[in-house]
Amino acid sequence: MIEWMQKHRKWLVVTIWISAIAFIGAGGVMWGTADYSLGADSVAKVGKISISKSEFSTTYQQAFQMELQKRGGNFDEVQAQSINLQGQVLENLISNALIRNYALELGLRISDEEVMNVIKSIEFFHKDGEFSLESYDNYLSQERVSKREFEEQVRNDLLSQKIFVLLFPNLPQNQFEVPNIATPLEKQALFFALEGVADNVELEVIPASSVSVSVDEASLKKYYEQNAQNYQTTPSYEVLAITTKSAKQPYTDKDLQDFYAKNYIANGENMSDEIKPQVISAYQKQQAKSEALKSTAHLKKANKDSVIDNAQKLVISEDSGEYSEEILNALKSNGVGTTIKPIELGDDFITLKILAKNPPKTKPYDEVRSQISKEYKAKELNQKLTNLAQGRLSTFKGRNVPVRFSITELNQNQNFSIAGFDFYTSMALLQAIYQAKQNPSYAIIGENAFLFRIASQKVLPFSDSQAIDIIASDRKIDSVLNLVSDFLRSKYTIKRYI
Incomplete structure (x- = not known):
């Protein structure tokens, strides 16, 4: 739903209110009761996918800015807490992660070429009508976001969109075209649900000040014992790790020219200064992978007390946002004493030997x-x-x-x-x-x-409108997504850490 809203920005004002209704209908009426302080590297884990602090923070800021703009600048953190904005953002990210899990299970993948095509199409990164690597790098530097994080987010969005297109192939691709996939009967039913009835209601409010809530240690401890499963530490792994840095791999101009001729163009042509940084990066990464493979043999012979050059002992938590799903899955699926072959870690490679596994424990x-x-x-x-x-x-x-x-x-x-x-x-x-x-x-x-x-x-008498067309289509989409969500929530385990 979020992807469709982002793509069809003309109708964002309409659909955002429907999303607000959906949040309330999903049980968001007890606002402001959760503690959203972040104490781990991830805010949640859905199936095999972790939702990192960075992803949560970025998405929250986007949602906050949207509310700020919508309310004419009259919005702050106190109001954000009152509407449980963090909770809404988290649930959206969880829904997105559910879809991505299913997409991966179906065998859907996003190629590097697809990711780069999207990035190159973003006008903000253009200079003189063409994609500018310098503009792209400057933006990432200003936002303090790594290429890996940004491109991973683009990849995730594209993966979700692939599932969305499979579910709703008839949605208009033109952002200025009104979505109209609902039948006349569905639109009429929606009108009477949203606009067709005027009520006169007798209303009384009982404020919180009407009651008093006392807390004693015995009650808190009993509540703790009854819900101990909700207060557990995250599983972690003690490892011996060797990280091979791509940026430290040496090269000569001849190395680069040979690599360029073999991987980029026909032999004999010289690379330009503009493409040279990209060639250096690709060459160093290839060399780093080769060097990392050599470190596997050293780790196989090591034990918990071994001292190996360039190796360090680490404790990697399952909710870590620093390590990829591939790394975490390798740690989870292999036993103590196993040496894991080099895996990409951003632009570098990491080789691991599992020294110990720490299962979850109930927090004191x-x-x-x-x-x-x-x-x-x-x-x-x-x-x-x-x-x-x-x-x-x-x-x-x-x-x-x-x-x-x-x-x-x-x-x-x-x-x-x-x-x-x-x-x-x-x-x-x-x-x-x-x-x-x-x-x-x-x-x-x-x-x-x-x-x-x-x-x-x-x-009231029925009155058709463009808004009804849009919302009826939106509600139809929402109904299908609710069914999909129920199915996926029963299929994949969801762990929240905030």
């Missing part, structure tokens, strides 16, 4: 007490608000509030409120009203309980 209570306290308080607050709401449900008398949601007006004004509440609280309340299976009903949103009773409804 004192180490996670702060996290447990927050989780326990949120759980108790939710339960007490729920009890209060259920107790008052049949007798409450709230104030009358008109409720009508118009996606067309929302797209024009980018504003929606019920009874003066902020946008996200109002959207969550709207979702609760629409999904309520009984009348009256209630919802816990943030740190408040909302009791509501639909007093009357008015059906």
